[in-house]
Amino acid sequence: MAQVLEFKLPDLGEGLTEAEIVRWLVNVGDVVAVDQPVVEVETAKAMVDVPCPYAGVVTARFGEEGSELPVGAPLITVAVGADASGGSSEGSGNVLVGYGTSEAPARRRRVRQAQPAARNGRAEPREVPAAPAAPETPAAPEPARPSDGPVPVISPLVRRLARENGLDLRELTGSGPDGLILRADVEYALRAAAAQHRTAAPAPAPVARPVVGGETRTPLKGVRGAVADKLSRSRSEIPDATCWVDADATELMRARTAMNAAGGPKISLLALLARICTAALARFPELNSTVDQEAREVVRFGHVHLGFAAQTERGLVVPVVRDAHARDAESLTAEFARLTESARTGTLTPAELTGGTFTLNNYGVFGVDGSTPIINHPEAAMLGVGRIIPKPWVHEGELAVRQVVQLSLTFDHRVCDGGTAGGFLRYVADCVEQPAVLLRTL
Template identity: 50%
Template sequence: MSEPKVFRLPDLGEGLTEAELVNWLVSVGDEIRVDQPIAEVETAKSMVEVPSPYAGTVAVLHGEPGQTLDVGKPLISVMPVGAVGANSTAAVDESAAAVAAEVYREEEKAGSGNVLIGYGTPGGHGVARRSRAPKRPVAQVSEAEKAADDLLLMRTRVPGKLGAVISPLVRRMARDHGVDLGELQGSGTSGLIMRRDVEAAIKPARDTEEPEWRLAEPPGPASPAAGNTDARTGLGISARTPVRGVRKAVAANMSRSRSEIPEATVWVDVDATALVELRAALKKADPHDTPGLLAFIARFVTAGLKKFPELNTRIVTTEDTTGGASQEIVAFDGVNLGFAAQTDRGLMVPSVRNADKLSARELDAEIRRLTAVVREGKATPAELGSGSFTLNNYGVFGVDGSAAIINHPEVGILGVGRIIDKPWVVDGELAVRKVTELTLTFDHRVCDGGTAGGFLRFVADAIENPGSVLADL
């Protein structure tokens, strides 16, 4: 009899080591074809659909939405086309159960890091996900108990589909508390019995006695409401949100930026009246093909980086022949201009590749395209991780200034505040002008204040006198 083919979560680019399973696009028992999307996963970079390399019948879905899966761990098991006839569904059941049991044994030997029921197993990277200590070490589980677990798995299968219980921890929790799995209706995919189902079944017992598995928790306040109260403030806890996906990547990148980069900030107020009037005139002449103000500023930024290339660099640490570390400043032939875009999944920074070679209209079109892509969650790792300098238009949030954090490993970020009417002295006379604030945060290792100030002044002068600057670009 043919065995199911196990497809493992692939590296989705940029050396990412994990992804969150967002949604299954197939169910157990479905017939699928090669390259058919089977799941949506969210990495630290973007939301992607994972295609199947196999055709056949879905036998096992290794996970449920919300889980974080490690690269290289089982994602789906597929019974190849022609391997099972119409009257051989029992064989599919047995093979699927065997695959699940084998995955369990592999996890016990080395630890997978997968989160099957909200705990995780030893051997995964990062912070351990286990919230409660196990009743006893996995290594002490006898072969007889393993066999009993496997028999229980077979007894509680959904006919023609995935076994109703995959996780050995769920089965063991049920056995320790006398819960009959055959009487439970699973809330997971295809009737999969989850940890929450077993907990719901044993909940009445908690009102009269303290379950043994609860005694393994670290000691804490004795109050029954302690789990819903913050110990430091005494306030009730309204929600707990795991830091994962894009938010996890942003947090790690910002923390690294703060810890590694000795940054400094300079800023200047700018009279943007001439730029606003220039765009208004262009829009009057051609309402359908007028670049936005951000595109013009992006054009000035790329021109400024050509004059002050120190801000379009990266610091790289390498090992020398003696085993020590040395650093070098790597300069680039061209500018990949990143820009901050707010999405439902958090702040994203796609980059316009070779932005220094594009006109204001071309920059505007690419900025709009990339903004749409990241908001749909379809940006590629290359589009999100290849910037050499970042432009941040936080003025859209109605604020004037911000000491931004550099997008590591870049060495500079320019922020643009809102454009508002302010009193301004023009030719000795007080006038109302369109004023904005530019803020440059830079890595003090690659340049000093003179270079940073020169770049900032160049961009400011270009905004104040856009006609003369654009004529030279």
């Protein structure tokens, strides 16, 4: 006798309560193995393939692509058992990108078969007695057509671009290795479709396109929604203040050039700034903290998990470098590069996006000189770094052209006063102007 087990959207951790179905990886009637990904979902943190902890035959799936499901809602039902799948019905207990999958229920249930009618995107099940399976392996689904099966795509962002523009990826021939579909392939197909549409039917603009003087509405969900919520909470809960200073970064730039000329892995400017931050936090630990509002306590951390702002196609994200205080410049450079690439491809895990204790925001990459950063709640401070550009500067009593940068610190006034914040910022500026100052803390 086969039994039908219901696999629900697992607890995603890190306070995440819902996810959007991006793409189903299985159909009803497909045979799945233990830990085989069955659906791709997007949370407010990352894109995740959800593996099923059961082996068997998919009897129903719930939710359409593009719909949102709360944690605990059914994803699929699977008929498991020796006759149905040729394997064990026990849950895998394995870990899903940092999330635990649950074990299989101990009790048996009647087989659920989905009827054609559906309500709110969910199949309406009806209970029928489980039919005894044939002694041989059950009949396989209809032979797969060439267009069936997963489509090799370089990143979830490419898949989303195609979905949002109504493009069927199965109709494309990828130009990457082994037919991998690249973003350039999707963009080329979209341009070709647009040109064909203009030639065949020069009709009025699509309804979705705003008319002159009209308006468009974009739902605040996913990454953009999570960022909006965090920024709003920061502004409403944290009494912040900002101080800033201009610093001569000429010697820091020379020191970096000398490091990279000596051979070995190249050192990034962001890594040097991060090293300066961790040294400053060791001297001014009040800024490496958070406020527990319920307990009315300031919680000071003994470690530095350094967040850094990264702009991606999915919006602003803040990956976190764990134990940044214990890393040297080479290790920091490598970790920044790894996390930046994961952010670009949308593969950051929730664990890599949470738990920061202090944030470094290099908005100078956007070509701006200064800013008043909004604190990354629930942290207590954020250091902003503007672009480094040649400016007139008094150096050793004479006017000279130097590489100047503006540094700004936004801090929670509950954890310290202006003297502490000013001392932190001044120490950072001193290290930028005279990198040898760092030798005292190494």
